[in-house]
Amino acid sequence: MKMVFRWYGTGNDTVTLKQIKQIPGVEGIVWALHDMPAGEEWPMDKILTYKEQADAYGLHLEVVESVNVHEDIKLGLPSRDAYIDNYKKTIEKLATVGVKTICYNFMPVFDWVRTELFKELEDGSTALFYEKAKVDSMDPGELVNRIANELDFTMPGWEPERLKLLAPLFEQYKQVSAEDLWRNLQYFLEQIIPTAERHGIQMAIHPDDPPWPIFGLPRIINSRESIRRLLQLVDSPCNGVTLCSGSLGANPDNDIVAMVHEFKGRIPFAHIRNVRVYDNGDFIETSHRTSDGTVDIAGIVRAYHETGFTGYARPDHGRHIWDEPCRPGYGLYDRALGIMYLWGVWDSMRAGEVAKRA
Numbered sequence: 001m002k003m004v005f006r007w008y009g010t011g012n013d014t015v016t017l018k019q020i021k022q023i024p025g026v027e028g029i030v031w032a033l034h035d036m037p038a039g040e041e042w043p044m045d046k047i048l049t050y051k052e053q054a055d056a057y058g059l060h061l062e063v064v065e066s067v068n069v070h071e072d073i074k075l076g077l078p079s080r081d082a083y084i085d086n087y088k089k090t091i092e093k094l095a096t097v098g099v100k101t102i103c104y105n106f107m108p109v110f111d112w113v114r115t116e117l118f119k120e121l122e123d124g125s126t127a128l129f130y131e132k133a134k135v136d137s138m139d140p141g142e143l144v145n146r147i148a149n150e151l152d153f154t155m156p157g158w159e160p161e162r163l164k165l166l167a168p169l170f171e172q173y174k175q176v177s178a179e180d181l182w183r184n185l186q187y188f189l190e191q192i193i194p195t196a197e198r199h200g201i202q203m204a205i206h207p208d209d210p211p212w213p214i215f216g217l218p219r220i221i222n223s224r225e226s227i228r229r230l231l232q233l234v235d236s237p238c239n240g241v242t243l244c245s246g247s248l249g250a251n252p253d254n255d256i257v258a259m260v261h262e263f264k265g266r267i268p269f270a271h272i273r274n275v276r277v278y279d280n281g282d283f284i285e286t287s288h289r290t291s292d293g294t295v296d297i298a299g300i301v302r303a304y305h306e307t308g309f310t311g312y313a314r315p316d317h318g319r320h321i322w323d324e325p326c327r328p329g330y331g332l333y334d335r336a337l338g339i340m341y342l343w344g345v346w347d348s349m350r351a352g353e354v355a356k357r358a
């Protein structure tokens with residue numbers, strides 16, 4: 001398990017590379033050019049800026065999250081080919097600075113969706129919260145405005161230029177069924193996976209968050225069966241999954257331990273975080289500790305150890321604790337605590353093996 005940490009870049013993150021370097025066992029950053037609109041080819045000079053900065057702290061750049069997929073690709077419009085060409089060129093460029101894994105998602109219109117960014121937990125910390133009844137009854141435009149008002153930063157997937165186009169986009173998606181979305185994903189993968197193979201890059205799709213359709217939009221990567229189907233669309237080790245325990249875990253029917261075993265070799269990137277799921281379908285993000293949420297984080301880490309996982313892992317989101325001013329979900333403190341929990345479980349497995357051999 002190679003531990004990495006998401007970093008949004010200078011001036012766009014409250015956490016510094018110096019701080020990241022001091023978290024035990026973190027060897028690289030998870031990065032992206034967050035100001036690049038989806039569909040555009042990433043410029044080499046900007047890529048190299050990240051390389052210089054990471055090099056200065058001895059951190060690697062092997063994981064990119066995300067290279068966003070243009071909506072025309074998801075919609076299957078004729079204009080998609082030009083955007084797919086740009087995507088391939090970006091893959092080629094990223095390979096030159098040592099990138100090994102690219103995380104992306106195929107969610108129509110929205111990336112992750114929550115109804116509150118700073119919901120208070122019993123201990124006074126705050127975390128991202130999803131109130132099911134609200135999403136089920138709310139107009140998407142209203143939700144977006146509310147969330148945008150709570151934010152000091154631009155969140156990936158919520159970029160202003162994307163949100164301006166909300167109404168026409170919804171109109172276009174009326175014609176797109178879940179099966180259409182699968183076909184459009186297959187078309188995309190058939191185009192880009194050969195490029196990824198040539199450049200030694202593993203593509204890793206992020207599951208839908210939350211793992212069910214919202215606002216009448218189709219969402220297809222949300223369960224064990226759907227990941228199985230995804231991996232067969234193009235049967236290559238370079239067509240993989242970012243197994244996000246928090247996204248999938250919002251549906252308690254998802255057995256993530258079983259997925260770690262079944263999808264062994266096709267998980268280049270693990271997102272490890274916990275959520276507490278309520279009976280009414282609401283969920284809140286919690287600390288990484290198994291007993292704090294609904295997801296068996298210790299069991300998941302054990303499964304990674306048992307399957308000889310050598311991919312990248314990051315703590316994904318954390319709570320906001322100790323009055324840290326930070327991006328929602330992306331503070332230093334709780335994610336660093338999460339990493340130490342993950343290492344604790346991981347190292348105890350190693351110790352167990354040594355004891356067995358003796």
Ligand code: CS2
Binds near residue numbers: 066103105112209246
């Ligand atoms: C995050 C996502 O919600 C999550 O679990 O990890 O925002 C993720 O960064 C994107 O969906 C990746 O494209």
Ligand code: MN
Binds near residue numbers: 206246316
């Ligand atoms: Mn995730």
